[in-house]
Amino acid sequence: MSRTSKLLRGGPISRRRFLTGSLLCAGSLGAAAAVLFRGERGNEPVAPPGKPLYWVTSNDRKIGFDDLGNVVALQRDDIPLPLAPRRSGLSLHDPVSSERLWVSGTMRAQRGAVVQTARLEGMGFSVEAVYRFLQDDTLEVDGWVADETGRDRVIDLIFSVPLTLDGTSWQPSLTEPRRLTSSDAAPLQQHVPLALVGDIGDKYDLAFSIPPDHPVRFEIQPDPEGEAFSVRLKFGLSPAAGGVLRSRAPFRFALDILPAGAGLRFALDRYYARHTEVFASHVRRFGFWQIAPRGKFTRPQYYAFHETGYAGGKARSVDAYERNDGWGLDEAAGVYTLAYTLVGQAEITSLAELPTDYDASMTALDEWNAPANPFGGPSPRLPNSYTDVDQHKAIIANCALHVSPNRLHLVRRTTAWGGNSVTFPLNPSPELGSLSPTIARYMLDDHVPLLLASASVDGVYVDSLEAWGNFYNYRRAHFATARIPLTYQADRRQPALFNTFSHQEYLWELRERLHAAGKILMGNGVSESRAFNGFALDVICAEQTFESVLNNEPLLAYYRTIARHKPALLMIYDGWEREQDVARLWKWSLLYGFFASSGPQNASYVTPVNEVRYQDRFAPHLIRLASAGWQPRTGVSTADSHVRVERHGDGSHFFLVLYNTGPSVSLVTLQVDHSVVLRSGAARMRDVLSDEEMNVGILSGSKSQVAADEIRVLEIWETVT
Structure with a gap:
C-alpha cells in the first residue's frame, strides 16, 4: 500500500478530506527538508x-x-x-x-x-x-x-x-x-x-x-x-x-x-x-465561487464564477448539460461559466468491495466495466470524463504514475461520490510523446473543445491540483518528455517528476489555448505548495476550513501574494452556524480581498443564514475592493503592529483597509509615503462601512480610532491643493 493511501483509510471522504490528507503528507516532507537545510x-x-x-x-x-x-x-x-x-x-x-x-x-x-x-x-x-x-x-x-x-x-x-x-x-x-x-x-x-x-x-x-x-x-x-x-x-x-x-x-x-x-x-x-503577463488579470467581474446553479443561492447577485458539473453528470450531451446546470442563468447575469475538468487522476468506482492489496486493485481495474461518462463533475458517481471504458483504461495505462518500475501509484478509498474505489494519479503533461491516448490529449483535443462549443462556456475549471499534484513519478518513460527539470523526494533521493510540475505543463498549454479564444482558466487546490500552479491560473481557488483560515494569517497573505490582482476564492463547507467565526472571516476577507463562500454537499443545500447576513453587509464593498486591485505597497503605515493595513486601488483614488487584531482600542496615526500615494498630500476620505464623509485635508499625521477586532474601510481621493 502506498504511503498516501494509508493516510486515507477509514470511511467515506469528501474532496476536502482528501486534500487535508495530502497536505499532511506534503507538510512532513517540507519539515524534513527544513531540517536538512538548517543542519x-x-x-x-x-x-x-x-x-x-x-x-x-x-x-x-x-x-x-x-x-x-x-x-x-x-x-x-x-x-x-x-x-x-x-x-x-x-x-x-x-x-x-x-x-x-x-x-x-x-x-x-x-x-x-x-x-x-x-x-x-x-x-x-x-x-x-x-x-x-x-x-x-x-x-x-x-x-x-x-x-x-x-x-x-x-x-x-x-x-x-x-x-x-x-x-x-x-x-x-x-x-x-x-x-x-x-x-x-x-x-x-x-x-x-x-x-x-x-x-x-x-x-x-x-x-x-x-x-x-x-x-x-x-x-x-x-x-x-x-x-x-x-x-x-x-x-x-x-x-x-x-x-x-x-x-x-x-x-x-x-x-x-x-x-x-x-x-x-x-x-x-x-x-x-x-x-x-503572469500577474495580469483577465477577468472583468469579481464575486464568489458557486458549485451549483444560481437558483440554489439566496444572494446569487454576489456570485461570479460557476464551477459546472453539479448536475452535469446526468447529461449525455452538451445541450442537456447546459440545461441541467443552469448555464443560461449565468449568461443572463454575466457570470463566468467554467466547465469542470479533472486531469490528475482516473478512478474505477462503485466496486462491490474495496480491494485489499495492490494485486487485487489491478485485477479490479482489468475487470471493471462502466458505460461512457461524457461529463465529469462533483455530483456524478464518477468525476472523470471518458468516451468508453477501454479509453479510460488506456489512459490509466499510459499516464499512471509509477512508484517503482512497473508498479503504479494507486489509492484505495471509499468516497461519497464513488463508494469503494481505486484511484490512479495521472501525469497530465501534454508532452508524453507517442503514447496515446493520454489524459492531456483527450482533454485538450476532444473534451475541452466540445465544452467550448457552447457559447455559454467562458472557460475551464481544473479540479484537485493539490491532491493529485502531491505525488512523485518514477516512470522513466515519462522522464523523456518533461519540460520542467526533474527533482527528488526527500525520503527517497532519486530523480523523479513532481506531479505538480506535470500539472504545470498542462496548465500552460490549456491557458494558452483558452486565452487565444478569449476564455479564462480557474483551478482548485492551490495550497501553500502550489504557487507555480497558481501563477498559471486566472482564478485561484482552494477548499479550506474556518480553523485553517482564521488561525493562519500567513495563508491568507500567501493567497493575496500569488494572486496579485487575480480573484482568490475559498470554499468552506462547514461551520457557518458560528456567527463569531463568520464575522472574523469577513474582516480578513476585506483586508486581503479574497472571497470565501459555502458550497452544496447535497441536493438539500440552503445558503447558511449567517453567510447571507454578512454578504448583505459586506459583499458589495468586497467586490469594489477586488475590482480596484490589491497593491503590495500600501503607501500608508501605522506605528501599531496590531493594526493591519492594506491598500486596494491606485495612488490617487484608493481604499485603505485597517484591521485591529489587538486586544484593545488603537488610536492610529496614519503616516503617508507620498512617493507611493497622494503625491500632492491633500485628500478627502469616506468611511465606507458607516458612509461617513471626512474632509481630512492632509492625510499624513491624521488619526483614526480603531476598536479591538474592528475593521475599517476608508475610501480616499487625492484633492488639488
Whole structure:
C-alpha cells in the first residue's frame, strides 16, 4: 500500500478530506527538508576570499567576484555595501552523500556580465552560470548543472551571499518579519518564490526570487550562524530525461539589491513588474465561487464564477448539460461559466468491495466495466470524463504514475461520490510523446473543445491540483518528455517528476489555448505548495476550513501574494452556524480581498443564514475592493503592529483597509509615503462601512480610532491643493 493511501483509510471522504490528507503528507516532507537545510554547513575556505576581479555592472548596481567565484563586493549608487568575509557564491550539495563542494572553475567578463564555468570532477558534475543585470537593475543568474557520470543523480544547487545577519530583518512573507540574531535558526521560505533580508548593516536589503515561469522546488533562507543568505534549488538528473534535460537541469533566479528599509513589499512590487503577463488579470467581474446553479443561492447577485458539473453528470450531451446546470442563468447575469475538468487522476468506482492489496486493485481495474461518462463533475458517481471504458483504461495505462518500475501509484478509498474505489494519479503533461491516448490529449483535443462549443462556456475549471499534484513519478518513460527539470523526494533521493510540475505543463498549454479564444482558466487546490500552479491560473481557488483560515494569517497573505490582482476564492463547507467565526472571516476577507463562500454537499443545500447576513453587509464593498486591485505597497503605515493595513486601488483614488487584531482600542496615526500615494498630500476620505464623509485635508499625521477586532474601510481621493 502506498504511503498516501494509508493516510486515507477509514470511511467515506469528501474532496476536502482528501486534500487535508495530502497536505499532511506534503507538510512532513517540507519539515524534513527544513531540517536538512538548517543542519548543514559548507566547507570553510583555506584562505579568505580575494579581491573583486570580475564585475557585473548596471547603471547603479555592481557585484564583484574573485577568481574563485566568491561574492566579494556589492555596490549600489557607487556606495560599497558590507559583506562578511566568508566563502560564497555557487556550491553543490549531494543529498545522498551530504557532501558539499564550492564551485570555482573559470570566471570571465562578457559585456557587463560574468560567465562562470566549472567541472567538479570529484563529484562528477559540471556547472555554468551567467550573471547579468536586467533592465530594472535586478541581478539575474541563468545557467545549468549537469551530471557527467551517466547515472541517475540528485543535487542541490545553492547560491550564497556572505552577510553578517545579526540584527537584520528576515521577511519571508507579508506577515512574518523577524529580527535575526547570530544564534537564530531562521525559518525558510519554500512556498512563495521571493523572500528578503532587510537592514543589512543599515545600508541595504537583499531579496532572492525565482521567476514564476521557472517552476522548481526551492528554499530561501538566512543562516545567521554561517553568515549566509542563500537560495537552494533541488534537482534530479537522469540520462532517461530528454532534450536539454538529459542529465541536466537549467536554472534561473534573481537577486535584488535594494535600499535599506525598502522591505518585502517593495521587492514584491518589482517582481510583479518584471512578470507583468503572469500577474495580469483577465477577468472583468469579481464575486464568489458557486458549485451549483444560481437558483440554489439566496444572494446569487454576489456570485461570479460557476464551477459546472453539479448536475452535469446526468447529461449525455452538451445541450442537456447546459440545461441541467443552469448555464443560461449565468449568461443572463454575466457570470463566468467554467466547465469542470479533472486531469490528475482516473478512478474505477462503485466496486462491490474495496480491494485489499495492490494485486487485487489491478485485477479490479482489468475487470471493471462502466458505460461512457461524457461529463465529469462533483455530483456524478464518477468525476472523470471518458468516451468508453477501454479509453479510460488506456489512459490509466499510459499516464499512471509509477512508484517503482512497473508498479503504479494507486489509492484505495471509499468516497461519497464513488463508494469503494481505486484511484490512479495521472501525469497530465501534454508532452508524453507517442503514447496515446493520454489524459492531456483527450482533454485538450476532444473534451475541452466540445465544452467550448457552447457559447455559454467562458472557460475551464481544473479540479484537485493539490491532491493529485502531491505525488512523485518514477516512470522513466515519462522522464523523456518533461519540460520542467526533474527533482527528488526527500525520503527517497532519486530523480523523479513532481506531479505538480506535470500539472504545470498542462496548465500552460490549456491557458494558452483558452486565452487565444478569449476564455479564462480557474483551478482548485492551490495550497501553500502550489504557487507555480497558481501563477498559471486566472482564478485561484482552494477548499479550506474556518480553523485553517482564521488561525493562519500567513495563508491568507500567501493567497493575496500569488494572486496579485487575480480573484482568490475559498470554499468552506462547514461551520457557518458560528456567527463569531463568520464575522472574523469577513474582516480578513476585506483586508486581503479574497472571497470565501459555502458550497452544496447535497441536493438539500440552503445558503447558511449567517453567510447571507454578512454578504448583505459586506459583499458589495468586497467586490469594489477586488475590482480596484490589491497593491503590495500600501503607501500608508501605522506605528501599531496590531493594526493591519492594506491598500486596494491606485495612488490617487484608493481604499485603505485597517484591521485591529489587538486586544484593545488603537488610536492610529496614519503616516503617508507620498512617493507611493497622494503625491500632492491633500485628500478627502469616506468611511465606507458607516458612509461617513471626512474632509481630512492632509492625510499624513491624521488619526483614526480603531476598536479591538474592528475593521475599517476608508475610501480616499487625492484633492488639488
